[in-house]
Every structure is written in C-alpha cells, then in structure tokens.
Amino acid sequence: MLLDRAYGELAPGPAREVEAHLADCASCRAEAARIEETRGLFRRLGEEPAPGGEGILLAAARQAAGAGGTRRPGFLAWPRLAIGVALVLVVGGVSVKLLSVRRERTEEEVVAAGEPRTPPAAPERPPAAAGAERAAAPAEVAAAPRPAASPMQSPAAAPRPPEPRVAAKSAARSAPAEAASGRERLAAADQAAPPEAARSSSAAGGGAADAQAFADSLVRDLRRRRDAGELNQAHRELDPCPGGDRARVAWLDGWGKAWRLSRTAPLPAGMGEGEATRDQYYDGAGRLRVALVDGTGPAGHFRRRIVLDEAGHRLAEDPPGSPWPEGDLVLRGAAAAFWAPQRCGR
C-alpha cells in the first residue's frame, strides 16, 4: 500500500484510508519517508542525452509513410525477423533495410521508373564529424545499376554514374570504429577469395576471360566500396538447427540493396558432412555474378569459385568437376535471403 501511495496508484478511497492509517503509525511514516528519500536521490540522476541515430529513424519513418501510409498490410516482416534470431544491426543503413525487405521489388520498380523519392534525412552531425556520411539524391539511386549496357564491362573501368550514397548513416556509433570492426569480422571471409583469377577449363568460348575479369573487378570494387564506408555490413547469427544457416553476412547500401551475401551452412545434400561459407557477390541489377565457396567436407578443406553471366549461366567453375548445386546459391534477392527466417532440415 505504501508503494502504491508513493507512486500515486491508489484510488481516492483507499488513499484516504492509508493516510488515516499513517497518522497513527509511526513506523509506517518512517517507511514512507525512506521510500521518498531513495526516490528523491534517484531523481537527481536525470536523463541521458539521446545518442545519434535520429536520421535513420526519420528516413525509415518517411519510407514507411511515403508508401502511402503505414497501413499497407504485411509490408513488414518484423516478428519473423526478430524472434529467436540474434540480429546485430551494425550500422544504421541496415536498419532501413529492415523496413523495406518486403518492398524490395516495388522499390526496384520505382527506381526503374525514375520516380522521385523522398530524400533521406540530412545528417545530424556537423560535417566535420560526418566523415562517412553523405547526402543522397534520389536521382543517384535511379542511376545506380551500373554495368547496364555491357554487363561484362569492368565496373572499375566503366564510366561511373554517381554512386548511391549511404544515407542517414548517423544512426550508429562512430563510423570509423564500426568499419574497422566490420572489416575485422570479415577478415576470415576475405581469405576465402583465391588470390589470382584462376582460369577455368569449363568455360566455353572467349567469354571466359571476360567473365574472370568482370568477376575480379566486381569483387575488388565491392570491397573498395565497403572500405570506403559506402556499404554497410550486417551480420546475423542464427540459432543453430540441423541443415539451417549458422551465420549470414551482407553488405548493404543505403537503400538496403545487398551487394554481397555470405552464408555459412552445412554442405549441400549428398556432399557429406561438413560446412561451407558461400560468399556471393551481386551486380548492380542484383544478379549473382561471383560465388566463392570455402568449406570443409569429407575430403578436407576445399574452395570453389563460380562465375555467372547476367542470365545466371555458369561461365566458369574452378576447380572443374561436378558443379556446385545451383539451388544452394542465391541467384537473386540477396537482401531478402539475408533477412529471411531460419529454415531447418534442408
């Protein structure tokens, strides 16, 4: 009753009774005074200033509101995403993705149609502190898919339209520190990349060399963009289950598009006991173009490098041999695959 009284939770009737009782009860009065005293001390702690990150929330809110109100049924996958899953939001840009997973296709249509979009919120921090922050203009996003006419062209050599910049990145903590830790976490995955562009005998025609060159430059280019802070790394650890993914890593741009998806899971069916990381790189149109598989199976450690053309056909697979099962790779929709709930028993 004294607690209810202290926090104003008593109805008027009981409140009067308690006051009457207090008048007659010295120990009760002392107890009530002790409660007030402790509360008084803690009130002096006050409130902490809120950290940065408003920008990302506003951008997300605008995105939701801009979709014709937030009433759209089922446009969010929150419950399924969150339950039982260790979800680490590495940088703010990632959070935006959470809100647009279900709308990925719509987004692409919008972008393709060149429809202007709400620009994200301006960075909150002063320019000096906003090293990694850049404003994004809608037009830049529309121009994002890069190897447009000639998909085999090296992205590095191609005339580059302005890149979609990472917007509203102020969400997370200091960007350089994040980037560093992100790179650290990726160090292991990076080693999976064969040092040289191995030529494969399984590729047909003169396209193979081009395919290799494209693959190399794509991987290089994406790593450069990651290092420059243009791509944010998101990392999910999933509750282990038989046949399910153990971990996923994605590199997402400010609009939630995944350029790289790395998936660690058991070996595909029929390949025996073991685990492999499928490190997959995507072009500007979201198509899988390079997959680096690094795993351990019954025969020990192995690596596989697969290069695909824009239609998803394999241009090269190295080392040659029985092809890596296609169903085990994510050919499109990398972002959706990253956020998809855990699936067991495959």
Added chain:
Amino acid sequence: LPTDESDEHLLQRFRDGDAGAFEVLMRRHRAAIFTFLLRLTGDRPLAEDLLQDSFLRLIGAAPRWEPRARLRTWLYTVARNLAADAARRAVHRRSEPLDAPGEGGRPLLDGLAGDDPGPDRSAESARLRRSLLAALSSLPEEQREVFLLREHGGVSFAEIAEITGAPVPTVKSRMRYALEGLRRRLAQDGVGAEAAAPGGTGT
C-alpha cells in the same frame, strides 16, 4: 517541436502517412527510453542498438497498433523485452551473465560510469552520481528492471506485471527489495538522507 498533441494522436497521424508526427514522437521519448536502456543494461553500445530497434519496431507496429495501452508503456515494454532477449543471448553465447551484479557488476558500472558528467556537475554531484549508478548496478536484474520501469518509465505495477510475466504482488515485493537494496547500498557509500533532503537522518 512544441506540441501538446497526445502520443496516441500523433501515432494515428503517422499511420495516416505523416512522417512529421513520428518525428515528434521520437523527439519526445528517445532520450527517456535510451536512459532506461542504458541503466538497465549498463552497456552503451547495446543500449544504442536497442534504442534504434525499439523505434524501428514502433514504425513497424504502427499499422497494427491498438490503443489498448499508452504508447509510452508500449515503448518501455518493447525496450525491456529487447534488452531481456539480448541478455539471454549473451548468456547463451558466453554462458555467463551479461551483467552479473555484485562482484561481477563491474562491466555494468563501467558502462554507466562512462557517461560524461557534463560541465555543470560539481565533483560532489559526480560522486553522488557514481554512487547512485553503482547502487543500481548492484541490484539483481529482476529488481532493477522493476525499479526502472516504475521509477523512470512511470509504468504502473499492474503493467509491469504484464510486461515481466510476474504477478503483481511479486512485482511489488521486487520493488520493495529494490528500494531497500538501493538505500542500503547508498548508505554504505555514505550517501543518505542528507544528500537528498537536508535535515534527514540518513539511516
């Protein structure tokens, strides 16, 4: 953004497509929720992540939100549940508590003590602040969350019971233990009534 508009009305406007209404809500509650998360977890980076997550969930839940509870209570509920999930995962991963109180309470205290005391706080009030945060970190988890939800969040005992899944009498006894534990711990630190209200006895 001075406005007297109720939280619930703002949320309604946000549901109808007005992102500005969300901005008002965010500015109104973000610091308070962050403070709650920071003192609950004692881990600043984690608290920042959970804060973002809480508000993203608000955006996500807006279309389905029913005015059964106050928005404020809803926010504290989500923040508390996210923190509880994070703690569970941390236990699962390291097989040791995220912020074991008592002797193991150092990480929690460190996280809280990292707060910038601000230029206008005297050394004495900085000392009081440290004592208060240390006392808070010494509480068992379930007492700390009840205390913070009631004292800082203004969440009623009945609502706390719903949030934590404990019966109301249990919630209240946790609150009693929390207040008692805090008072004892502060007294050990030489912080007592005289700091709160001059003229008190401090015992």
